[in-house]
Amino acid sequence: MRTSGKVLIAQGGGPTAVINQSLVGVVLESRKFPHISKVYGALKGVRGIINEDFVDLTLETTHNLESVATTPSSALLSTRDKPDMNYCKDIVSVLKAHEIRYFFYIGGNDSSDTVRLVNEFARHSEYNLRTIHIPKTIDNDLVCNDHTPGYGSAARFVAEAFIGANLDNRALPGIYIGIVMGRHAGFLTAAASLAKKYPDDGPHLIYLPERIFRIEKFLDDVHETYNRYGRCVIAVSEGICDENGTPIAVKMSENVEKDQHGNVQLSGSAMLGDLLSNLIKSKLGLQRVRSDTFGYLQRSFPSCISDVDQHEAREAGEKAAHFGIWNDYDCSVAIQRIGNYSVDYKPVALEQIAAKTRLMPDDFINQEGNNITSSFLMYCRPLIGSGFMQAHRLNAPKVEKILRK
Amino acid sequence: MRTSGKVLIAQGGGPTAVINQSLVGVVLESRKFPHISKVYGALKGVRGIINEDFVDLTLETTHNLESVATTPSSALLSTRDKPDMNYCKDIVSVLKAHEIRYFFYIGGNDSSDTVRLVNEFARHSEYNLRTIHIPKTIDNDLVCNDHTPGYGSAARFVAEAFIGANLDNRALPGIYIGIVMGRHAGFLTAAASLAKKYPDDGPHLIYLPERIFRIEKFLDDVHETYNRYGRCVIAVSEGICDENGTPIAVKMSENVEKDQHGNVQLSGSAMLGDLLSNLIKSKLGLQRVRSDTFGYLQRSFPSCISDVDQHEAREAGEKAAHFGIWNDYDCSVAIQRIGNYSVDYKPVALEQIAAKTRLMPDDFINQEGNNITSSFLMYCRPLIGSGFMQAHRLNAPKVEKILRK
Numbered sequence: 001m002r003t004s005g006k007v008l009i010a011q012g013g014g015p016t017a018v019i020n021q022s023l024v025g026v027v028l029e030s031r032k033f034p035h036i037s038k039v040y041g042a043l044k045g046v047r048g049i050i051n052e053d054f055v056d057l058t059l060e061t062t063h064n065l066e067s068v069a070t071t072p073s074s075a076l077l078s079t080r081d082k083p084d085m086n087y088c089k090d091i092v093s094v095l096k097a098h099e100i101r102y103f104f105y106i107g108g109n110d111s112s113d114t115v116r117l118v119n120e121f122a123r124h125s126e127y128n129l130r131t132i133h134i135p136k137t138i139d140n141d142l143v144c145n146d147h148t149p150g151y152g153s154a155a156r157f158v159a160e161a162f163i164g165a166n167l168d169n170r171a172l173p174g175i176y177i178g179i180v181m182g183r184h185a186g187f188l189t190a191a192a193s194l195a196k197k198y199p200d201d202g203p204h205l206i207y208l209p210e211r212i213f214r215i216e217k218f219l220d221d222v223h224e225t226y227n228r229y230g231r232c233v234i235a236v237s238e239g240i241c242d243e244n245g246t247p248i249a250v251k252m253s254e255n256v257e258k259d260q261h262g263n264v265q266l267s268g269s270a271m272l273g274d275l276l277s278n279l280i281k282s283k284l285g286l287q288r289v290r291s292d293t294f295g296y297l298q299r300s301f302p303s304c305i306s307d308v309d310q311h312e313a314r315e316a317g318e319k320a321a322h323f324g325i326w327n328d329y330d331c332s333v334a335i336q337r338i339g340n341y342s343v344d345y346k347p348v349a350l351e352q353i354a355a356k357t358r359l360m361p362d363d364f365i366n367q368e369g370n371n372i373t374s375s376f377l378m379y380c381r382p383l384i385g386s387g388f389m390q391a392h393r394l395n396a397p398k399v400e401k402i403l404r405k
Numbered sequence: 406m407r408t409s410g411k412v413l414i415a416q417g418g419g420p421t422a423v424i425n426q427s428l429v430g431v432v433l434e435s436r437k438f439p440h441i442s443k444v445y446g447a448l449k450g451v452r453g454i455i456n457e458d459f460v461d462l463t464l465e466t467t468h469n470l471e472s473v474a475t476t477p478s479s480a481l482l483s484t485r486d487k488p489d490m491n492y493c494k495d496i497v498s499v500l501k502a503h504e505i506r507y508f509f510y511i512g513g514n515d516s517s518d519t520v521r522l523v524n525e526f527a528r529h530s531e532y533n534l535r536t537i538h539i540p541k542t543i544d545n546d547l548v549c550n551d552h553t554p555g556y557g558s559a560a561r562f563v564a565e566a567f568i569g570a571n572l573d574n575r576a577l578p579g580i581y582i583g584i585v586m587g588r589h590a591g592f593l594t595a596a597a598s599l600a601k602k603y604p605d606d607g608p609h610l611i612y613l614p615e616r617i618f619r620i621e622k623f624l625d626d627v628h629e630t631y632n633r634y635g636r637c638v639i640a641v642s643e644g645i646c647d648e649n650g651t652p653i654a655v656k657m658s659e660n661v662e663k664d665q666h667g668n669v670q671l672s673g674s675a676m677l678g679d680l681l682s683n684l685i686k687s688k689l690g691l692q693r694v695r696s697d698t699f700g701y702l703q704r705s706f707p708s709c710i711s712d713v714d715q716h717e718a719r720e721a722g723e724k725a726a727h728f729g730i731w732n733d734y735d736c737s738v739a740i741q742r743i744g745n746y747s748v749d750y751k752p753v754a755l756e757q758i759a760a761k762t763r764l765m766p767d768d769f770i771n772q773e774g775n776n777i778t779s780s781f782l783m784y785c786r787p788l789i790g791s792g793f794m795q796a797h798r799l800n801a802p803k804v805e806k807i808l809r810k
Contacts, residue, residue, distance in 0.1 A: 015576050040804055054804035067797035073572035075799050080577065097807045164705035167478035168420050172485065176701070271679065295697035296581070300569035302794035304708050389707035392472035394480050399445055399459035402502045 002325070003128055004035040005101030009057070010042040010049060011136075012107035012114070013080070015073035016150025017157075017305045018313035019136045022106050023076065024069040025317020026134070027057045030102070033325050040100065045079035045107075046114060049091050054098070069314065072300035074106075082110055088117040092127060102130045102324050106317075108137040108148075112332055113354040119330050130324040133332035133350060134316050138299045140187035143356045144348045146337040147187075149316055150299075152309030152383035154181075155191035157298045158235075159384060162195035163391055165292070166202040166233050173231035174288030175222065175280055176202070179273045181298055183239035186210050186360045188298070190372045191380055192235035197391055202233025209239035210360045211369035213248050218276075219283050221370050226286060238272060238293075248272065252279075306385030312343060319345040341382035407730070408533055409440040410506030414462070415447040415454060416541075417512035417519065418485070420478035421555025422562075422710045423718035424541045427511050428481065429474040430722020431539070432462045435507070438730050445505065450484035450512075451519060454496050459503070474719065477705035479511075487515055493522040497532060507535045507729045511722075513542040513553075517737055518759040524735050535729040538737035538755060539721050543704050545592035548761045549753045551742040552592075554721055555704075557714030557788035559586075560596035562703045563640075564789060567600035568796055570697070571607040571638050578636035579693030580627065580685055581607070584678045586703055588644035591615050591765045593703070595777045596785055597640035602796055607638025614644035615765045616774035618653050623681075624688050626775050631691060643677060643698075653677060657684070711790030717748060724750040746787035 007030045011019055023041075030039045039057045042048035055076075057065075068075045083091065095103060095118075105115045115133040122129035135142050138154035158180055169176045180189040186208025193206060204225045207213055225232040240248045249272040273291030280289045316333045323329040331347035332354075338344055364376035412435045416424055428446075435444045444462045447453035460481075462470075473480045488496065500508060500523075510520045520538040527534035540547050543559035563585055574581045585594040591613025598611060609630045612618055630637040645653045654677040678696030685694045721738045728734040736752035737759075743749055769781035 011576075015573050041799065041801065052804075052806040052809050055799060055801040056804050057799070057801050060799060060801040064797065064800055067795075068799055071572065071797045072569055074576040075797075078576040094808060098804075160707045161702050163707050164477055165701055167476065168701050168705050171416075171420050171479040171483040274676065290701065292700035292702055293698065294702070296570055296573050296695065297566050297697055297699070297702065300573050302565045302568050302796070390472075391707070392469065392476045392480075394446065394460060394462070394465060394473055395469055396446065396460040396462050396465040399457075399461050399503075401457040403499060404457050 002035050003101045004037065005099050006038040006040055007036055007102040007104065008040045008042055008049070008054070008095065008100045009076070009104045009106070010045050011074035011076045011078055012045040012105060012111040013078060014138070015078065015300050016136050016138055017072040017153035017300055018149055018309050019073065019106060020071055020075045021069045021310050021313035022134045022136060022149060022317035024065045025314040026104050026321050027060070027065060028062070029318045029321035030325060031058060036325065040098070041076045044077045045081065046083050046087070046091060047079040047081050049094050050087070052094055072302055072305070083114050083117060085117065085121070088114070088121045091118050092121050092125060092129070095129060096127055101128060104132045104134060104320055104324065106134040106136050108135070108139070109142055109353070109355055109357060112350060115332070116350040116354040119350060130328060131330050131350070132320045132324040133353070134320045135332065135334070136313070138188055139182050139185050141185035141357045141359070142353060143358045144334045144353050146335050146343070147383055148335065149309060149313035151187060152306035152385060153304065154188055154298050155194070155380060156306045156384040156388065157301050157304045158188055158191045158294065159194035160304055160389060161294060162192040162203055162233065162235065163389060166195055167391055169202060169231050169233050174290060175226065175232045175234070175286055177234045177236055177273050177276055177291035179236050179238050179291065179293040181294065182209065182237045184209055184357050184359065186237050189235050189237035190360065190364065190376055191384070193372045193377060194380060194384060198393065200229055203235040204229065204232050206235045206371045207237060207240050208360060208365060209237045209241060210365060212243045213240040215279065219279070222280055223284055236272070236276065249275065306383060308383060308385040316345060323347045407440050408506045408535070409442065410504050411443040411445055412441055412507040412509065413445045413447060413454070413459070413500065413505040414481070414509045414511070415450050416479035416481045416483055417450040417510060417516040418483060419543070420483065420705050421541050421543055422477040422558035422705055423554050423714050424478065424511060425476055425480045426474045426715050426718035427539045427541060427554060427722035429470045430719040431509050431726050432465070432470060433467070434723045434726035435730060436463060441730065445503070446481045449482045450486065451488050451492070451496060452484040452486050454499050455492070457499055477707055477710070488519050488522060490522065490526070493519070493526045496523050497526050497530060497534070500534060501532055506533060507537070509537045509539060509725055509729065511539040511541050513540070513544070514547055514758070514760055514762060517755060521755040521759040524755060535733060536735050536755070537725045537729040538758070539725045540737065540739070541718070543593055544587050544590050546590035546763045547758060548763045549737070549739045549758050551740050551748070552788055553740065554714060554718035556592060557711035557790060558709065559593055559703050560599070560785060561711045561789040561793065562706050562709045563593055563596045563699065564599035565709055565794060566699060567597040567608055567638065567640065568794060571600055572796055574607060574636050574638050579695060580631065580637045580639070580691055582639045582641055582678050582681050582696035584641050584643050584696065584698040586699065587614065587642045589614055589762050589764065591642050594640050594642035595765065595769065595781055596789070598777045598782060599785060599789060603798065605634055608640040609634065609637050611640045611776045612642060612645050613765060613770060614642045614646060615770060617648045618645040620684065624684070627685055628689055641677070641681065654680065711788060713788060713790040721750060728752045
C-alpha cells in the first residue's frame with residue numbers, strides 16, 4: 001500500500017553542471033502522484049533540513065523548473081556538513097513534523113552515507129520513510145555505477161580545455177601543464193585524452209592519482225616528449241602522490257620551505273602547477289613552461305555541458321521518484337551501461353555504495369603509468385555527448401624554397 | 406593598374422579563438438582575383454618568412470579551409486619574434502624572391518609595427534608591395550578600433566566562467582577570485598560583469614589595470630561585500646599595479662621573500678590569485694577563500710566562441726584582401742561601431758596604429774575604481790554574440806516552519 005505524504009529533496013556537496021536536471025526530474029515526476037501532497041526543497045542541503053528552510057516546489061512553474069534544469073550548480077544551494085547520528089536524528093524529527101515520507105538527496109559518496117544514516121534512524125524509530133540517494137559527482141568515483149551524472153560534462157570541459165591548450169602550444173611551442181580536479185580518482189584527468197586527434201597532439205602525458213608519481217620518471221617523460229615533438233602538453237591530477245601516499249603538492253612545498261628556511265604560506269589551489277613548472281625549468285633547463293589549474297571552472301561551466309549527461313541526470317531523478325514512490329524502495333540510483341551506448345538505472349542498496357570510493361580500473365591506465373589506454377577512450381567518449389568539437393589543420397603542400405635551397 | 410603577383414599571409418603573437426576566420430577570409434577572397442597567381446601561408450609568423458617555410462594555400466580545399474576557420478589558435482602557427490630593421494630587410498628579400506606583392510599579417514600591436522617596418526623597407530628599396538595588418542587580440546587594446554577580433558570570444562569565456570563561479574559560490578558561500586588576462590588593458594577582466602543577472606550576483610568587485618590597486622582598499626571592499634552578501638566573487642586583472650606602477654604580483658611576492666628571508670622561486674602564472682587569497686585569509690580571517698587563474702583557457706576554448714566575433718574576424722580578413730588587392734592600400738583594417746549594433750571596416754594608416762596601446766576609457770570604470778559602469782555593459786554585450794547562457798533560480802515560496810517557529 002502506498003504511503004501518502006510529502007516529498008523532500010535536497011542537494012549536497014560540490015556542484016555539477018547537471019545537478020539541477022536530477023532535481024527537476026524528481027520534482028516533475030513526484031508531482032504526478034496523487035498521494036504526494038507536497039514537494040518540498042530544502043535550502044543548503046541537510047543544513048536546511050535541520051533549520052526547516054524549505055521551499056514549496058509544488059508551487060514552482062514548469063517553465064522555470066525547466067530553465068533551472070539547464071543551469072549549473074545546486075539551485076537549492078548546498079552544504080559541506082557531514083551529519084553524524086545525532087544530526088540524522090534531528091533530520092528525522094523535522095521530517096516527521098512536516099509529514100515527509102519521501103526523502104531524496106542528490107550528492108556524492110558522503111551524501112549517500114547521510115541517506116543511509118537517515119534511513120537507519122527512521123527505521124529504528126519506526127517512522128515510515130523512503131530514502132533515496134541520487135548520485136552526482138564530477139569525480140566519477142561512486143562504486144556500483146558505470147559513471148555518475150556530472151562527470152560527462154566536467155570531462156567535456158577538460159577535453160575541450162586540452163584541445164585549446166594543445167592548439168595554443170602547437171602554435172607557440174613549449175611545455176604546458178593542466179592541473180585537473182580529482183583527489184583520489186583519475187577519471188576527470190584522464191578525460192584530457194579525448195582532446196587528441198592528430199598523432200602528435202597533446203596531451204602527451206597524463207598523470208593519475210592511481211599511480212605513484214615519481215619526480216625523476218616525470219622529468220624523463222617530459223624530456224623525451226620534448227625531444228620528439230619540440231613541445232609537451234601534460235595533464236596532471238591534483239591528487240598525485242608519492243610512494244608514501246603524500247600528495248606531491250605537499251611534498252614539494254615542504255621541500256621548498258625546508259630548503260629555504262622560510263615559512264611561506266602558499267597553499268593555494270594553483271601551487272602544484274607552479275611547482276611542477278619550476279621543476280621542469282630548473283632541472284631540464286626548458287623555457288616557456290606554463291601551467292593552468294582548471295579549478296572551479298571545470299565543474300559548472302555553462303556552455304560546456306554534455307547532452308548525454310543532462311539526459312541521464314534527468315532520468316536518474318525520474319527513476320529515483322519511481323523507485324521511492326512507486327516501488328517503495330530505499331536505495332541509491334545506479335547507472336549501468338548497456339552495449340555501446342545505452343544505460344539503465346538500477347536500485348542499489350545504500351550500504352553498498354555509501355562512503356566508498358571507486359578508482360580507475362587498471363586496464364584504463366597504460367603500463368608506464370603516464371597515459372591512458374584505448375579502453376578508457378571507448379569508455380569515456382559516449383559520456384561527453386554530441387557536438388564535441390574537432391580541431392582541424394591546414395593540409396596545403398609545402399612551397400619550394402628559393403633563397404635557402 | 407593592378408599589380409600581378411603572389412599573396413603571403415602569416416599569423417603572429419598569441420592565439421585567439423577566431424584568428425583562423427581572418428586567415429580564411431583573406432585566402433578565399435584573394436583566390437578570386439585573376440591577377441593573384443598564388444596564395445601562400447608562412448608557417449610560424451615572420452620567422453617562417455625568413456626561413457621560407459611557406460605552404461601553398463591555393464591548393465587547400467575550401468571545405469578544409471572552412472573547418473580550419475572554426476578551429477581556435479593560429480593554423481599557420483605563430484612566433485613571438487619582434488623584427489628589427491635588419492629582420493625586415495630579410496623579409497623583403499624573401500618576398501622579392503618569391504614575387505610576393507601582397508603581404509597580410511594577422512596580429513596585435515607588435516605585429517602591426519612589423520607590417521609598418523616591412524612596408525617602409527619595401528618602399529625604401531622601391532619594391533612594389535602592399536602590406537596589410539589584420540587586427541587580432543583578446544586584450545582589445547588596439548587604438549583606432551572599437552574592438553578587435555578575438556576579444557568577443559575571450560570575453561564570452563570570461564563571462565561564462567564567472568556565471569559558473571558565481572553559481573558555485575552562491576551554493577557554497579565564500580570568497581572567489583578569478584584572475585583574468587590583460588597586462589595593461591582591463592577590457593577582458595571587465596567582461597566578467599556580463600555574468601551578473603540577479604542583483605546579488607557576482608562578480609561583486611572588478612579590479613582593472615587602469616586603476617591603482619591599493620591593498621587596504623581592496624580588503625575594505627571585500628569585507629563590505631562579504632558583510633552584505635555572506636560571500637564575494639571578485640574579478641582581478643593579472644596586470645594590476647600599485648601607485649608606482651609595480652605589478653601587485655611582483656610587489657607581494659617580494660614582500661613574502663623579504664619577510665621570510667627566503668629565496669622562493671614561485672613566479673608561476675597563478676601566483677597573484679594565491680597571494681590575494683592568503684591576504685584575505687590572514688587579514689580578514691575569512692575561510693573558504695578560493696582563486697582560479699583562467700590562464701590559457703580563455704584565449705582558445707573551442708566551445709565558447711562568439712558568433713559575432715567569428716563573423717567580424719572573417720570580414721576583417723575579406724576586407725583586408727579588398728583593401729590590398731582591389732584598392733591598393735597599405736593599411737590596418739579597423740573595426741568601427743555603427744549604432745547598436747553593426748560595424749564597418751576602415752583602412753587606417755599603419756603608423757596610426759603600430760605599437761600603441763588602448764586602455765579602458767574612464768566612463769567604463771566606476772568612481773571607486775572597483776567595478777565597471779553600464780556604459781561598459783552596453784559596449785561589451787553585442788560582442789559576445791548570440792546564445793549567451795542565462796542562469797535561472799528557483800522561485801518557489803517558503804514553507805512555514807513547524808519546530809522552529
